[in-house]
Amino acid sequence: MHSSGIAEKAVEVLRERERQRFAERNPRSLALAERARHSLFGGVPMHWMSDWSTPVPLFVQRAQGARFFDVDGHEYVDFCLGDTGSMFGHSPAPIASALREQAGNGLTTMLPGEDAVVCGELLAERFGLPYWQVATTATDANRFVLRWARAITGRKVILVFDGCYHGTVDEAMVRVREGHTVHRPGLIGQARNLTQHSRAVPFNDLAALEAALAPGDVAAVLCEPAMTNIGMVLPEPGFLAAVRELTRRVGSLLIIDETHTISTGPGGCTRAWNLEPDFVTLGKPVAGGVPCSVYGCSAEMAQAMQLARQHASEMNHGHGHSGMGTTLSANALAMHCMRANLEQVMTAAAYEHMLAQAARLAAGLRTLIGKHRLPWSVTELGARCEFQFCATPPKNGAEAEAAFHDSLQMALHLFLINRGILITPFHNMTLCCPDTRAADVDRLLACLDEALAELLAIPGAREA
Known part of the structure; x- marks a missing residue:
């Protein structure tokens, strides 16, 4: 039945x-x-x-x-x-206009333009986080932020909520079964055991969250403010505030994925509910339908990121490779469309x-x-x-x-x-x-x- x-x-x-x-x-x-x-x-x-x-x-x-x-x-x-x-909406007029404007002025150059500066300022104003980076998909943004979180904390475990959606990030491809973290059903070509460095707990279960954070090995909690892909699940009163308090207490970072929950308002749930995350990620609609994503961080995280980069360079005796970024990330076309979207569409x-x-x-x-x-x-x-x-x-x-x-x-x-x-x-x-x-x-x-x-x-x- x-x-x-x-x-x-x-x-x-x-x-x-x-x-x-x-x-x-x-x-x-x-x-x-x-x-x-x-x-x-x-x-x-x-x-x-x-x-x-x-x-x-x-x-x-x-x-x-x-x-x-x-x-x-x-x-x-x-x-x-x-x-x-x-x-x-499909092809909002300002986005269609931005596409036409940029079409003859270069699509990708690996260099920033004024659009990038304006987008950073607008995002900071909306979400209350001062520093931003641009990627191509929300999966990319989440993957890159997880690298930063591990570099900053020196920890490897990522905690997610059972039934979450964070694109195709490996760390999120886990579920809870009978109190244990297991691989999500249907995974194709999975080579490594994700449960070694991923931990899943039920949403709205503070006791389970506290127990999962207790070992002190969790680099970050990656979560949607409300679950949107297993069927919509809203946070119970006080739950997200408790998540923030618990993560701070044990030294774990809090990453809020607003890719779907940006439906709440111009600054997502982060601004509407005063969530105070260390990082925010956002993809899909941020450039009006043109592939683009962003992630923002607090001033404290920006400082920690700079130290992590310095440490990695010293350890590797040179510049090395961060494991973040793709050649088309922050391309000129996407940046021009994102600026138009933030200024004229996402109002x-x-x-x-x-x-x-x-x-x-x-x-x-x-x-x-x-x-x-x-x-x-x-x-x-x-x-x-x-x-x-x-x-x-x-x-x-x-x-x-x-x-x-x-x-x-x-x-x-x-x-x-x-x-x-x-x-x-x-x-x-x-x-x-x-x-x-x-x-x-x-x-x-x-x-x-x-x-x-x-x-x-x-x-x-x-x-x-």
Whole structure:
């Protein structure tokens, strides 16, 4: 029995109907999928693009604002927004303009321009951390900060929360099972034992965190202020303040990954909740959809980083290699776009609109859940919200995972796609951008209402 309260047989009936509907209305996507099989591994340029609810990938032709069009000419309202990569909408006008401006002025030079200085100043102002570095992806930013943390503390262990998401950083590819840190299921090509230098504990569990920090060997705690990838999990009151106090007490650093939680406001949860981290990392939307990421640090960390560099040079009898940075990091194109994004797109006014629409959506979801008498709940975090197949919002990754009903989620997502609405795959998360309209929110709610009514009308749909 699923906590969703929906019987599997009913889910399969609905899903099969929707699979047939998709095939009938998307002949060009089907043809491209067949063609792609012969040149792209798995038929897609990145393997997870085939993990959506559709029978074959939905091929996109163009996107603008809160909408995109597929190759069959269908228009969609997009509440996925590249899973945060396009959090401020697809191709915002200032970003499109910045791309045109920089196109003829050099794309990458390995040297800084004025844009870099302005970006550093704007980031410091937003997050309250004075010094910044630029990378290409959030994975890069997290990986580089972990190197700094180990160099500064002289420790090797990294602590993460069970069910966390920090890109593809090795240290985060662990879970908690029966109180022990184990490898995350599904890892491919894993050569070394990650549990030697990674430790995972449940989110919102202060006792487990304190015990994991007690040996004094943890270089840093790497965490999202709220979990966003195992199903959304919010911190309980006082939890993050206690994390900060505990890490300081044992000499471990605190790294806050705002890549998803930047949906909360212009300075993320770091500024909104006064988290006082040693480092902050941020990727995906920071340059308006152009690949770019950043990490910031306190003045104390900047001084410690300088000492670590000096020590490494002395030990290696020369400049050596830090193990950080790629040639395209902080390229001129990305920096110009990030400056435009910070100055003109990622504004307080944009957030005010986004948060209002997300609140409207969350309220509507709660009304729908009540109307259909379902044991589900809704979690909100700024511009994003999620409906989850459990009666009360989960408190940790294990509870969020226990509420999964993958086939039900896939069937509902496919129903929405077939009617021109996209939400984030892999769970039921939505994101509102500056271009999201009240009518878009109402359309999503009406469509989900229709899906639930049709599902619950199937005989035996409700589990006893």
